Amino acid sequence: MQTKQNQALTMHPLFFDAIYRTAYMEKKDGKVALKYKDDICGVRLEDNKDVTFTMRAPSAETVEVAGVGGSMGRDRIRLERDEEGNFSKTVSGIAPGFHYHFWYVDGVQVTNPVAPVAYGCFGATNFFEVPREGEDFWFLKDVPHGDVQVRTYVSSVNEHVKKCYVYTPPSYGSAPEKKYPVLYVQHGVGEDETGWIWNGKLNFILDNLIAEGKCKEMIVVMCSGYAFLKDEDPVFYPGDFGREITENVIPFIESNYRTAKGRSNRAMAGLSLGSAQATQFVARFQHLFAHLGVFSGMRDGETEQILSQHEKYPMETVFMTGGIGEQGLAERQKVYTDRFQALGVAGGQRSYPGYHEWHVWRASLKDFAELIFQGEDRGDQGEADFTYEECTLTKEQLDRQTFAEHILMFDPIYKGLIRAVDEKGRPAGKYKDEHCGAEVTDVAGGKARFWIRAQGAKTVEVDIWGMGCFAMEKAEEDWWSCEVTGIEKGFHYYGIKVNGVDVLDSNAPVGYGGFRAINYLEMPEEDFEEYRIRQTPHGTVHLNYYPSKETGRTKLCYVYTPASYEKEPERRYPVLYLQHGGGENEAGWVWQGKLANLADNLIAAGEMEEMIVVMNTGYAFPENGAYHPSMSAFTEELVSSGIPYIDNTYRTIADKAHRAMAGLSMGGMQTQKCVYAHPELFEWAGIFSGGLIIQNEEVDYSHILLDPEEFAKRFKLLFVACGTEESSFESTKKNEETVLAAGVPIVPFEGYGYHDWTFWRHCANDFLRRLFKA
Template sequence: MQLSRNYIITLVFLSFTICNFAQIRIESSPNGFDMVHENPAYKEGKIDTIVYNSKTVGTTRKALVYTPPEFSKDKQYPVLYLLHGIGGDEHEWFKNGNPHIILNNLYTKDKLEPMIVVLPNGRAMKDDRAVGEIFSPDKIEAFATFEKDLLNDLIPFIEKNYPVITDKEHRGIAGLSMGGGQSLNFGLGNLDTFSWVGGFSSAPNTKVPEELIPDPKEVKNKLKLLWVSCGDKDDLHEISKRTHDYLEKHEIPHYYHLIKEGKHDFEVWKNGLYNFSQLLFKEQDLYNDKSILTTETSVRALEDYVISATTQKGKQYPQVNSEGRVRVQISAPYARNVQLDIGAVKYDLIKDENGIWTGESSPQDEGFHYYQLNIDGASVPDPGSLYFYGASRWGSGVDVPAKDQEFYALKNVPHGNICELNYFSKVNNKVRRCFVYTPPEYSKNLDKHYPVLYLLHGGGENETGWTNQGRANFIMDNLIAENKANPFIIVMDNGTWEGTKRNDPNGTWPPKGWANNFMNTLLEDIIPTIDTHYRTIPNQKNRAIAGLSMGGMQTRIITLANPDMFSYVGMFSGGSISIKDIDDNPDFINKTNLLFVSYGSHELESKRFNFGGNPKSNTEALKKYGLNTHFYVSPKTDHEWQSWRRSLYQFAPLLFKIDEN
């Protein structure tokens, strides 16, 4: 039977739906769809940060741009503008949604038309960061102002600087939550600019249907795709449903995608991007004679959870599954709302009849992650996990098994010792403590003296970080057992500084002199104490220093100012050293045996360098100056402990290779 133009087709399945008419498959996003897989044919796009001048806002603004695999300036591409939610910024999708990985996997399976994706900041105001009261009237208004910024500033910038097709048929817009409302408002309000429009869990900023679509006939004639999706457990579900009901009433072609058991979170939004992106910029008729397609899928996690390595003995949670999802459970019979807070995302837990709350996260990167539970608004540690010091507090942590976890595993090899050393600091006029790792042979060969690595932690952490979270002692034990590193002592002290409140937003940060106290403590107290209490080789050539994040920044300041103290320098996600730094401190290049700089690949993709310019370019430039440099990239990790574990594993074998007695 030939379908008439006005015939409405509703397809509802719990697992997945196949739209036979257009041969488009709307499905539950498959396990691992947002994870990198071992595949020789893997196609990988690129994420860059751009800065454009906004006449609308009166300042420069930032956005991320994803270019597809095999991107060429000799080709022209359609563009999707992908918007964030009310609590996010241009990094929200990238940090929490893995859009680049979702798209890479789809390109690998040849399911996408090549496209450029722009991830802007939808809060169009001079201070556009998601800080303070995010629901304040001026910030809400800034989301509306973004329409002008998008149309008059950002789109022209993209079209001037990227090889894009500039007609409306090759331009799309979509977003999550607040960004979903923006996408529907802006897309349907500018039908001569956008032909492809999607709203994922659109927020209350979405205009009422009569205002959103005053002329249904115009939408039918001008729009190629209209997508509305939401989780059925989302408190904002009615907004998407009222839009769908109006579209259906007026027989406006669209997809209405309902995610069973879906909430207001990235599980739903990633599913939306996964399906919506596969429909974009296709030449085929997506609706088959202008039919309305209603689909329903579910998001399910693999049920292969095991007890985490960081779960307390005798406890059953936290658990981790093969996708990297973290599952927690807690008894709180009188609580009204319990959430798992991990990776800057809160996931709702579900309460059973016994008052037991259980829930899980989306897949996390491999390695260690801080997390906490939020019970009726109060953030508390999970009583089932071991505790770790991070974010300036003792709290919960979970280790997601990594493919390369053997290098920091506890093995049947000779083990060194970790000793707690209390000492008096003249600089601070108080007793401090540090932890000292001595290699397995230290207590046996009493005539031997050893080089020393001073290993610094990151902001919000302390002297326990490198052993508890970083597993530095096991990394060294395994390297020494495999004859991959020379034995040396490691000293881990507390580099925390008491910062002042940032009153001047235009001033430098951290403020000048912020590292001075720890530098003086290290030079005047810690090093003399270690040289007195341990069998060290107390000279510059047998002394190394390295640190992660804030500790890397401290390492930079300390070594540039004191090149006669350290011969080996390591900076893990902590900036880099530039040619200008060397010009200002010429002794550094003459006295340093090695400069090691490392980052997680995701940090480089998003250009979160901390300071000092491009670290790879800086490090390569210093190599041309004659400095022995090494630049390492931890694959598929961000600003997190797995990057720094791997960095230490790569750095340690390079140390003290020459007899410098």
């Protein structure tokens, strides 16, 4: 069901190249085989720009969808039911742009788990894209791609661990002497640090502009603009994020990247709330910034302050923008941009088709990026060095953040916005606390309380995978709630059913599992510290894009590099290729598996060799040509496209003695298929819950697994793990015993565990300690 449309139109944080397929068991000639079939796509853009909305809701009477305002409007569109209980409708005439939208089941507002999801409106919110004819500046193109890095720093303002996304241009890794200017760009209210990458497509915009020679190469930093203090009741500005930028973010960036010094080499921009923060920061710290971008906002007092200090701190660029539909904004902005231009400042005011929405802000970013850092490279400007120093956080705070982090928001806030304006008509909203969807109330008793807002619902249930469904009851205001006891330690996926329909809780941690967006809960394992966030040197998680020879599509892989990677530029590293299971994808090991936390802590303790870890999506369905019915063509793709890309991009030790592959479930099966077929590539392998195959109707590995001499030629380690509660435990155990009895030294790993992330984290913890050691 994958479309041929540009992948920028379908990507979302939970799945870069969504497959909209699901696995099923096929019985044929008395045999059972795992295969894939097309599944529902919640929102599909048709070739003629119509949009088809679909939701599986057999128990519902009505399903509707509506925009949140702006270019799509708020009118509800009623979908039509088919005989199988799927509600669907194809709609013409939706305006081009990025569209957040809500779904309504029997009138109850919900989030569709099989439609694209991003972080917006203070939670997981569905969206779709309709491209404007002839506009492709934000598309994924065949140009050199910059590196998107997820970095970790500590805020001294609210004493939280924070993540920022950092874009480095394509030349950054190959030009070790070059220094780059930096753009700091902020999100809007209700959004977070993920917005400019996943909603704004910032990295693709910069890639394309740089390739076309239309903008200077630059580093771009995207942070979460929330710095709430305990018991604080802020108006509009969420805490003193300006102090966090200057005391923590800029020092962190300038201590870890090759940045050009001086205010001429530093820009600040933002959208909506972020535009107000950007204006405030530049006014407050004029010695740091000479370029300002204001997208869909206007702050009169701070702008006057910048103008009043122009002689001492001359601005080089002031650029203000908005949507044509944002009434009165262009006129207010132009009053100021005319004054700046009269002083010789580049920029001006521009308006774009749309309202207060992402397609306006993308165009704003593109035009701003073309304006800033122009002219001759000025190099360093005599500015003093910034020093980054972390304050020490409590173990309790680090644990809280470990159990709360997820792909849509690393340091979640559970807030709503009370919209208001001040006496001058400026935004002056206040923030109200909301419930987290799942709150652990008693670790010893395995108790957790679940919450969801479901105004008007008849029934609401929480479905904890492996435990069953639990009825929720009406609680305060529009909230439903229940407490569940006896939840075992570890990681638990759970779903929500509203009037019997599967939905996603927008206010709880979310991942991709079971071929859909799914919520999850962490019940702390008190005796397992290695996967928790600790203040050790942190590695970097990279988002890298490369073409697949098998499918002709672009792949996204997540790559972990240890903390030493940037600090020791001559050093080369071994590589582990680590795969997810069926129903999950490339993001799983980072966010559900906590791979980066594990690696950081084990390396800091001297219990793991420093290595690069590559996490790829295990689905590769060629449009033409055969592929394995349950494992796709991924093993061929990894060899033909994935490994060459990594060896050409990173400082790897590119030989089999320094290359490993491992995976869980389907990833464990793919590992076996790949490492046995390519002894020239791998000497280390790990099979987590993927069974141990000696011989079956499809393959025969007995000449390796039952021959000690042949095994010794191929492997330094074959690690085989299976949980004692898994259905495949007995067969795996029997095959392990057969192989060991033949004198082949595989390393079994077992323990009390199900087919879940709790067990796979323990597998990784043991396996990583063994890799690449003599």
